[in-house]
Amino acid sequence: MLVVMLIERRWTFAMMIVPGLLGCGASALLALSRLRDGRRRPGDGAMPAAGDGRSPSDADPSREGPRVAFGAIESRTWESLALPPPDEEPLAWRHIVRRWLEPPSMEAVIGMSADGPFPLDLSRRGPHALVAGTTGSGKSVLLQTWCLSLACRNPPSRLRFVFLDFKGGSAFSALARMPHVAGNVCDLDLAHATRALEALEGELRRRERLVAEHHAADVDRLADPPPRLMIVVDEFHALRSQLPDYVGRLVRIAALGRSLGMHLVACTQNPQGQVSADMKANIAVNICLRVRDPMQSRELLGTSDAASISPSLPGAAYCSDGESLEALRCCEARDIDAAVDAVLSAQRFCALPPAEPLFSAPLPRLADVTPIMDEMRSRGGVESDAVPFAVSDDGVRLGTATLSVMLGNVAVVGQRGRGRSTVLSVVAAMLRDVPSVQLRVSRRGAHGVESSIVRGPARVLTDADAAARTHGAAPPPHPRMVWLADDADPLLDPLGDDPLCAEFRAALLDPAITVVFTALTMRHVRVPEHCTTRIVFPTGDRPTDLSAGIPSDLLARFTPEDLDTPGRAVFLDRGRATPIQCLREVPRAIP
Known part of the structure; x- marks a missing residue:
């Protein structure tokens, strides 16, 4: 290019090319000099023979190789x-x-x-x-x-x-x-x-x-x-x-x-x-x-x-x-x-306790009822306002989910075979021997919904109670009614003709009665008129589950295995949504 510029007498362009040409030449000479020095051993100018097994560090006696070090x-x-x-x-x-x-x-x-x-x-x-x-x-x-x-x-x-x-x-x-x-x-x-x-x-x-x-x-x-x-x-x-x-x-x-x-x-x-x-x-x-x-x-x-x-x-x-x-x-x-x-x-x-686990394993596919039963026995029985029914998961640790039967009605929503009736059976077994609770159970039979009183008031007025009443003390409290209604969809239907419909709707509005009922869908369930607490079994259909109250971020965490696991549900209570695994086996009455 320099030769062409000189022939055409373009002196300005030739002067612009000269500095770049000198720089390239100097860089080439420097690279050749470094390559020649790297291939020679200091002092004798000899190259190491090919295949002699010496690494570059071995070829340089001024540097101790890693193998030797x-x-x-x-x-x-x-x-x-x-x-x-x-x-x-x-x-x-x-x-x-x-x-x-x-x-x-x-x-x-x-x-x-x-x-x-x-x-x-x-x-x-x-x-x-x-x-x-x-x-x-x-x-x-x-x-x-x-x-x-x-x-x-x-x-x-x-x-x-x-x-x-x-x-x-x-x-x-x-x-x-x-x-x-x-x-x-x-x-x-x-x-x-x-x-x-x-x-x-x-x-x-x-x-x-x-x-x-x-x-x-x-x-x-x-x-x-x-x-x-x-x-x-x-x-x-x-x-x-x-x-x-x-x-x-x-x-x-x-x-x-x-x-x-x-x-x-x-x-x-x-x-x-x-x-x-x-x-x-x-x-x-x-x-x-x-x-x-x-x-x-x-x-x-x-x-x-x-x-x-x-x-x-x-x-x-x-x-x-x-x-x-x-x-x-x-x-x-x-x-x-x-x-x-x-x-x-x-x-x-040294009698030192081991480290407390920072987290626990995810929810099991089958919830073991034995630890919960042992804990209840150690406390002397079930408290009427805290009925354990499932294992809860806060994302880090597992705990025990409880139903507060004194704080309002509870809806258990899910398809058949998911564990709805099992939840009612667990709650019934836990409350069976609680003196302050009167239990009523309703199930769908051949002739509609059948209802029965499982256990009436357990507390009888004793001589001590009579003496306390004569001294102005308050009388013993009347047992609270807890109505467990399985397959309550006909009772929730505004156009239903079941004989218990009117009584059931009145019980839903009665603050002295706690109704725990199961339903296939949320179609006829009104929140908070009918219930304040819900147990929802996801269906896998996103619009249906979202309309049932399951938050979108929690629903995204449910895997196909979770949806196929019986008893896997979401506990919606007082503004919190918690994944749970309902107890599978019905426990015996706690003495």
């Missing part, structure tokens, strides 16, 4: 680093008890470095950590050792764990028995995993309120601080792909966890593109085991050294906290079950 580090088991020798202390649990009596600390020995044991204090250098490494590099072993070391250093009253294993649940199955574990979920049950993330969000808000109420800067300044919570996520990239809407909760924990005593340890095979910039900005400790791509190593460490770790050295890693880069070999527990048994023995010796 890790080979010089002693390999030790976790027991030899964290526990005294058996001849000094034959019972490991006694050593753990002594460590628990010391001030709490988040420092744990996770391996060996060139200078000896490698301790990592997550509260001082963290408070969060990111672990990366390819399959077989030793990520799960590192997490197990780390959690086991912290459990032997802190009692369950000062440290709790929540394990989120998105690798099938094998990583933390051995540690799940520790008394420190407040939750353990895997990707085989995503509904359980979402509950765990919802519970962590709720725990974050609870700690925020606790700090704000005491006007403290962080939980460590409280007189009775809550135990530290360590959240360990194995295969974070799988969590991100399967539950993308819930990753923001972990990002918020990473942003606010330092002052609230919450620590996050995320483990992934590929940190590139899987961990957001907001999350990385709050993670100070990066541990990189062997990776395949030098870019993955640079993502965490700022250098490609982790890509040169030999596959024959599982557990070899680099740890960076932003100030220093250290090479280490992670230690492995020789017998995890024996170590967990020692922790359990120490917990029993």
